[in-house]
Amino acid sequence: MRATIIKSVDWTERTLRTLHEAGYRNGFARRAVVELLGRQDCCLTAQEIFDGLRDDGRPVGIASIYRVLDLLTEKGLLQRIDLGGGVARYEAVRGHEEHHHHLVCDDCGRVEAFADDELERALDRVERRTGYSVAGHDVVLRGSCAACR
Amino acid sequence: MRATIIKSVDWTERTLRTLHEAGYRNGFARRAVVELLGRQDCCLTAQEIFDGLRDDGRPVGIASIYRVLDLLTEKGLLQRIDLGGGVARYEAVRGHEEHHHHLVCDDCGRVEAFADDELERALDRVERRTGYSVAGHDVVLRGSCAACR
DNA sequence: ATACGTGCAAAGTATTTGCAAACGG
DNA sequence: CCGTTTGCAAATACTTTGCACGTAT
Numbered sequence: 001m002r003a004t005i006i007k008s009v010d011w012t013e014r015t016l017r018t019l020h021e022a023g024y025r026n027g028f029a030r031r032a033v034v035e036l037l038g039r040q041d042c043c044l045t046a047q048e049i050f051d052g053l054r055d056d057g058r059p060v061g062i063a064s065i066y067r068v069l070d071l072l073t074e075k076g077l078l079q080r081i082d083l084g085g086g087v088a089r090y091e092a093v094r095g096h097e098e099h100h101h102h103l104v105c106d107d108c109g110r111v112e113a114f115a116d117d118e119l120e121r122a123l124d125r126v127e128r129r130t131g132y133s134v135a136g137h138d139v140v141l142r143g144s145c146a147a148c149r
Numbered sequence: 150m151r152a153t154i155i156k157s158v159d160w161t162e163r164t165l166r167t168l169h170e171a172g173y174r175n176g177f178a179r180r181a182v183v184e185l186l187g188r189q190d191c192c193l194t195a196q197e198i199f200d201g202l203r204d205d206g207r208p209v210g211i212a213s214i215y216r217v218l219d220l221l222t223e224k225g226l227l228q229r230i231d232l233g234g235g236v237a238r239y240e241a242v243r244g245h246e247e248h249h250h251h252l253v254c255d256d257c258g259r260v261e262a263f264a265d266d267e268l269e270r271a272l273d274r275v276e277r278r279t280g281y282s283v284a285g286h287d288v289v290l291r292g293s294c295a296a297c298r
Numbered sequence: 299a300t301a302c303g304t305g306c307a308a309a310g311t312a313t314t315t316g317c318a319a320a321c322g323g
Numbered sequence: 324c325c326g327t328t329t330g331c332a333a334a335t336a337c338t339t340t341g342c343a344c345g346t347a348t
Contacts, residue, residue, distance in 0.1 A: 024327085024328095025321085025322050025323070025326095025327055025328065026322085026328095027320095027321065027322070027327080027328050027329070028321085028328085028329075029328070029329060029330085030328080030329095045312095046312080046313080047312085060329085060330090061329065061330040061331070062312095062313090062330090063313090063314075063315080063329080063330065063331075063332095064328080064329055064330070066312095066313060066314070067314090067328085067329085070314095080233060082231035082232070082233050083231070084229060084231050084237075086235065086237065086311080086312070086337075086338075087311090087312070088233075088235065088312085088313085103279055103281055103283075105281065106284065114275065114279065116271070116274075116275045118271050118274065118275075119268075119271045119272065119275055121271075122265070122267050122268045122270075122271040123268065123288075123290075125265075125267065126263065126265045126267075126268055126290070127290060127292075130252055130263065130290065130292075131294075131295055132252055132254065132290065132292040132293060132294050132295070132298075133292050133293045133298050134252075134290050134291070134292035135255065135291055135292045135293070136290075136291050136292070137288065137289065137290045137291065138287075138288070138289045138291075139272075139286065139287070139288050140286065140287045141272075141275070141276060141279065141281070141283050141285075141286045142283070142284055142285050142286065142287075143276075143279075143281040143282050143283035143284045143285070144281060144282045144284070145280075145281050146280055146281070149281075149282050172302095173302080173303090174301090174302060174303065174346080174347050174348070175303095175347085176302080176303045176304070176345090176346070176347070177303085177304075177346090178303075178304060178305085179303075179304095194337095195337080195338080196337085209304085209305090210304065210305040210306070211305090211337095211338090212304080212305065212306075212307095212338090212339075212340085213303080213304055213305070215337095215338060215339070216303085216304085216339090219339095235312075235313075235336075235337070236336090236337070237337085237338085
């Protein structure tokens with residue numbers, strides 16, 4: 001557990017530093033969103049970030065949240081994830097070790113993360129054959145969780 | 150090419166028959182949408198279906214299109230695909246042979262299909278370990294196509 | 299004949315944008 | 324100070340829903 005916390009802090013600091021070095025100012029909204037994202041284990045929606053910050057006593061306008069999410073995604077610091085349902089989710093891009101994919105229950109909407117080295121190797125091989133310069137990938141498994149089944 | 154056309158007709162017929170046997174009537178909108186989807190090689194958005202049908206001289210209301218897409222998705226005859234950008238895409242669910250995934254250019258929005266047996270085997274293995282009853286999966290590779298790079 | 303299917307328009311969400319005021323460096 | 328960032332409200336984009344009318348069986 002200790003390792004996770006240390007890595008999260010790293011992402012937050014690295015992100016704020018990267019933006020600062022690129023000439024961006026880190027105002028109230030940006031800092032609040034980055035710090036909240038750095039504390040998560042899995043992806044969040046814009047609305048969940050909005051609610052989380054309000055609950056923390058650091059309310060930020062929803063428009064600012066979307067602007068921060070766009071900026072971080074464009075800089076490659078955040079990954080936008082579409083699990084269906086028409087709501088975008090976002091999560092911090094950390095190192096290789098914490099790379100994972102998602103498993104969604106179609107019935108209750110529950111989302112879980114999973115990781116598999118063999119799957120990553122198969123993806124690497126496919127990516128080299130595409131003719132594209134592949135920047136990232138998403139895998140979503142859809143089904144029914146134990147509770148719903 | 151011949152094989153593709155034959156399979157497409159199969160999907161169209163199988164779909165209309167399945168609906169009929171389940172007690173659904175096949176009116177103008179439903180038949181038009183199913184026939185158009187059956188002719189595609191890759192996924193389409195609701196708007197593309199709307200435009201395509203208008204161009205064919207068989208205009209269908211956008212609401213009916215969404216209703217047909219929902220029904221077919223629920224029946225497992227159609228797969229809903231989210232490639233980011235907040236627009237849902239849909240494609241016919243055909244046999245194992247035509248199963249494929251998608252490659253998206255982040256710059257120009259171009260979408261291509263790819264298939265890889267080894268990737269499918271890796272996914273099968275992961276799916277058995279999840280504790281979920283996995284109904285399907287999506288893989289999206291994001292990057293820059295040759296033209297944009 | 300009688301449900302089911304369809305189109306239109308209105309409503310509902312998620313997200314983006316315009317703009318004036320607040321703020322960081 | 325001065326340009327960036329922010330919040331609000333309005334605009335937009337996609338999708339869903341209510342309802343009256345049409346149609347398949």
